[in-house]
Amino acid sequence: MPRDAALAWLGPAAAAARRALFVVAAASAIFALLLIVDGKDPLRAYRDTLVYVFANAYGFSELFVRMSPLLLTSVAVAAPGRLGLINVGGEGQLYMGGLFATAGALGFAHWPAAALIPLMTTLGFLGGALWALLPGLLRAAKLVNETISTLLLNYIAPLIVSYVIFGPWRSSESASYPESPAFVPAARLPSFGGTRVHLGLVYGLVCLLIYGFVFARTRWGLEMRAIGGNAEASLRLGVPVPAYIIVSMAVAGGVAGLAGMAEASAIQGRLVAQLSPGYGFMGFLVAWLAGGSALGILVMAALFAILSSVGDVLQITQGVPFSVINLLMAAILFIVLGERGAGARR
């Protein structure tokens, strides 16, 4: 039975992979044209990227560094998405997670890592969860649509972080440069080998696994999917819709908060004003491209990571501004958008 289930699951995954390959090829061709027009060498760029990403330990490890926050922020979108909720608040939830985790790192700096890291993880989850809880409550009470409220809260969270690092948590060691004091080593999320790949990757994979498992195999998942299909009918059948709305939003926010905690603790080593270059929104796109499937999220997150590497390579070897890689991203997205067609779910 398990083998059959695995094969049944692999079938659509293979089809999805084929389609993904086609889309990437088409977009790469369009982008190559653009590069040629700009006087650059696309073949060299793509070749250099493959070398950088697959034949180079640093490039390969950086893929995982880039994927880690994306796995978390995409689950933060995909999970409530199954209920028909739209969470575009990943950015804000990430920042609040980073903020709360920093509170732990600064306030309990004398604790050993074995206690401090779990504390910071819990706080990070809590921060993001609280930030998504408000929109969840407002939506459950039918007061404000969660798309709008999560979007608005996205603006406020980075402002709170900036306020804090320009004020009470301003680091005194760097001549008042606006950032928090550096985290003590015990507060740094451990990395693997000599690379920057950190425990946040494990957090991401675990959340992804839990997400996949809950929705495919548990009663909660079944009820949540029912809500997503038809909320009114589910309500009449006795499914506690408001409770699920609140909990799924809160948990989603918490997962995004973990991304904030990981970025602050593992990559930055402190709280900074620019904690996320848009991981929340990228997570939305990853979840959407993946159609909510856990394996799809893994694949799409990897794709985004590889695309960013193309940007790195272009910038370093051919002097193309990193921003231009957004065109390749956009090409892929628009092709997918164009071919999904009418009636496609989300």
Added chain:
Amino acid sequence: MSEAFPIALASSAILSGTSLLYATLGELVGERAGIVNLGLEGLMLIGASSGFAGAALTGNPYLGVAAAALAGIAANGLFSYVVIARHANQLAAGLSLTFFGLGASALIGRPFVGALAPGLPRLGAFDLLVWLAAPLAVVLWIVLYRTRWGLMLRAAGESPAAAFAAGRRPERAQYQALAVAGALGAIGGAHLSLAVALTWDEGMTAGRGFIAIALVIFAGWNPLWAVIGALVFGGAESLELEFQARGVDISPFLMNMVPYLLTLLVLTFWGLRGRSAAPAGLGRGFFGVE
């Protein structure tokens, strides 16, 4: 020549609010037709870079603004196609447009970083775009609420099915609305590069496109309130800087939060009253099942 505080604040708020207002009005028109466009930031960047490039190449800032408008219409045309003809998810399509704008503007603007282009000349206290902004809002209000085209547009936004049943073609109104939105969003960006900052730099809109999206909500999808909203949001930024120039010490971050908190409060209040000002068909499924 020290100006009185209210005057200084007003003129500063008006200057920084104008680009926001154009973008907001554009987004508002699109949303009234039922389409939410999260790609406004991308549109503004395309407008800022094309406008600056156009002005630098032709030596005429007004031609620059025209170039920006055309670029905005083209970019939003791409968005319109996938969203209307291919029924794509609007939020995803909007975010894709943002990425597109980030990349395209970097490419368009690259030869012009550090270049000097003629800025929009001041006619009296402000440049032409500022003077036209509030009248534009009034015109849009009239168009939306007093003309047949506006009625069709709003019908498309409230209930595309009903509009279709009545023999209208909601898609056409939506395409037209998004063309207007594209032009206005891009003009908003062009104002930044040709009147406010007098330069082009990658990412210079710094999130204003997203602020404009929030502004549409704050304004209750009404163009007249959008003018007030642009002053409030633009004013929050200016207020903070004018305070500093006067030696008053208030945290800029706390001040910048106020407009968003206000919006959230207002929305909650409306929700309690059982009223939703948004077009019923906005985002088609965007507003959930209630």
Added chain:
Amino acid sequence: MTRLRMLLMALLPLIAALPAAAAEKLIVGAIYVGSVNDYGYNRSMHDGLMAMKAAIPGVTVLEAENVPESAEAERVMEGMIQQGAKLIFATSFGHQQFAFNLAKKHPDVDFEHAGGWMQAPNFGNFFGATQAAWYPMGVAAGKMTKTNTLGFVAGVPIGYVIGNINAFALGARSVNPKVEVRVVATGSWSDKAKEAAATGALIDQGADVIAMHVDSPATVIQVAESRGVFSIGFQSLEARALAPKGWITGLGFTWGPFMTATAKSVIDGAFKPAMVREGLGEGMIAIAPFGPAVPEETRALVTAAADKVAKGFNPFTGPITDNEGVVRIKDGEAWGGDKMGNFDWYVEGVIGKAK
């Protein structure tokens, strides 16, 4: 993709690089936080690197613009190292931690960071000692102003920036005791729209001379010029092209000599990490030519003040009171170069709170 092909592809760049490596003395990498066409900080860094390249034949320079002060910076620098760079200039303050991480990882590569304080056997720090150099700028502003109000647009109000403002104010008040300096901070090293609004706010408050410390002076100067007030430039000497009428003078960084000397030391295998701070007269900072509106006697005053500073005059010699009446530097004391990052107060005559 077969293993063999992957291996070949991995080797190709190495093979391609071999003949080049023979003729090349050194590959130098530089990352900039903005664009080199900014008439400002990044331009000055780029000009310095080009001067270094011209001075030493066989040097190749890899440059990356718009590198954010984030984890991305580490990736870009690592990419340059993988292309063979043995000397990396990390030119923006926020690149420090990431350059330092790489220095630990690559002991065979030398790093120079601009404006920070971290040190390691292969990691050095350099910057211009700008504070005292702002004194003669203040003298110029104090003489040129008619409204006795000077405006200063600051990016991020860190200690060094506040020090610049203080020296500016001290210089201005030394020739014009009635002058006051108003400060507006945008909160970011580069936010053009905010800089434009900040400049406007200062002019609204009556300032008729505007100075600044942001990455690029371009927007501030252009707004000042369009509103008919004077400007004093900073970061790059080229900024004077932006204000044909209102330019008074300015400070610009001349990184060339230092970068050339550093590159030579790396080639010779004699790199010595140090905390280098050079002021006016020591090579890293220069004063820009005067604008057409500046009369002879003012030019003479400014030049005299600059000479004084170059010879060692320290404007931060006590007694100095802050703008709330508290004595901060006592009579007989002086704040030296090592304390320039510690400013969290403004001198008398500056309107604003340094927090």
